[in-house]
Amino acid sequence: MRLDVSADDPFGLHNLPYGVYRAAGADPRVATRFGEHVVDLALLLGDDTFAPGSLNAFMAQGPARWASVRAQVVDALTGDVDPSAVHALDEVTLELPFEVADYVDFYASEHHATNLGRLFRPDGDALTPNWKHLPIGYHGRSASIVVSGTDVVRPCGQRLPPGEAVPVFGPSVRLDLECELGFVVGIGSPLGEPIPVDRAGEHLFGVVLFNDWSARDIQAWEYVPLGPFLGKSFASTVSPWVVPMAALEGARVPVPAQDPEPLPYLAMEQPWGLDITLEVVINGEVVSRPPYAATYWSPAQMLAHLTVNGAPTRTGDLFASGTVSGPEPGQQGSLIELTRGGAEPIALGGEKRGFLEDGDEVVLRGEARLADGRRIGFGEAAGRVLPARSLPAHGEEH
Known part of the structure; x- marks a missing residue:
């Protein structure tokens, strides 16, 4: 046929x-x-x-x-x-298209980092002193990465209510999404052997859409001094199709100007990004269209930094870009940015919304534009929020 x-x-x-x-x-x-x-x-x-x-x-x-x-x-x-x-x-x-060996999430969008910095440090610098010198990242849990269509249970954990001095335990009340891209490692690297920026193509297999679900209230209480933990590790959603890097050659674009000049192990003659427009949809309504081309750090620089200390990589490793946000209104890749920490709720389905509610369905979509005008589809990364599950009382069986 x-x-x-x-x-x-x-x-x-x-x-x-x-x-x-x-x-x-x-x-x-x-x-x-x-x-x-x-x-x-x-x-x-x-x-x-x-x-x-x-x-x-x-x-x-x-x-x-x-x-x-x-x-x-x-x-x-x-x-x-x-x-x-x-x-x-x-x-x-x-x-799930591949067995995820390990998982790292970066913080590579200057616009996202600036938006959060202004929220968290209104009287200080939006960017931390290290931000333009290295791709900041954290290690997550590969076991909680799920394929599109998998329901996401609202996480429970400790949070500190506003104005209180003592934390409480319970379901997150500030559940958020993060619109990202994920990069899949095909060929790993041995312990002690960093991957140079100009050899990233020998290791990178393809790209997926990635939603790093985030419990902002749990994260805010736990992240000092070691960073994200339970506020992130409960679930991350990937699209079921891995778009090969070969298909995206024609979508490469320069990253924004990098100033100051990166240290030699991150230096590239022309750091490349990808001309990919993402779309965030909640309950059928488009709430944001983040442009990946605005991301500051190149995927090759992220991979080089991930391995520069000699950390090994394996087939099936996944590293994500961090939330993708652009410079214009309606280009923010998370609700915490779109609503300014919940202070300015957005209109959704006839009501005002700061963060995600039980029953909400979040769908990420993406499309790359090649230099010849053709488009590359990514499919969807979708998930529905289910209510939190109660913990068994002391002495009860699970």
Whole structure:
């Protein structure tokens, strides 16, 4: 059979993202998305590398193999395709596309960092003294990264109510989203061997949408002096399609001017970002459109900094950009920015809203624009907020 997909479809031959699908009653398998079709790669290419329900084995084979497979997929999809390899997108379940080995989140948007700095330090400098010298980040929990469509339970923890001196325990009342991009490491690096900025392409496999759900009240009480912990580790949502770096070559753009000049291990002749417009949707209403191109630190610089102390990386490692925000109104990638810490609620569904309520559905979308005008789709990273679960009383069984 021939698959009829327009040349300008965001999921056309110029994209071909990788994911994992499950047909009814079957085990998960690796696929690509072509238009509204999900195409089984093991059947399309006759290659058992893609039979297991994870991209890790393929990602570990490296850039030469990635390029070879991409060329084979393009060639196969321009001819006759075995009908048994093809499924309609709306008839399959999409699963977590790779096994997440480790996870780091950065803080790479100057606009986001400035917005939060003005909220938290109204009488001081918006940016901390180190911000323009290094990509700030923290380590998170890979086990709590979930695929789009997974419900997110409102987290419980300690928080300090305004005006109080003693913390209380209970559900977060300032639950937020963070609109980000995630970068997937295909080839790892050994302990003690940093990855130079000019060799990032040998390691980076692809990009996903990323929602770093955040309990702002839990985070505010716990983060001094060691940083985010329970306010972040309860869930992060990724999109099910990994868009390969090869598809995004034409979307590369210079990052904003970096001043002061970065230290030598972060210095690049031309630090690159990506021309990707993101979209934050809550209960069907678009509330923000953050531009990733406004992000200060390049993905290559983030990876170089992550490893400069000799930290190893592994196939399936994921590092996220941190919240993406732009310079204009309506480009903030979190509710804490959009509402100025809840002080200026936004209109949503006929009511005023500072933070997320139970039942809210958050959807992130993204689209890259290539230099030739074609678009690259990313799909969605969606999740619905469920009420907090009560802890068993002392002596009760779980």
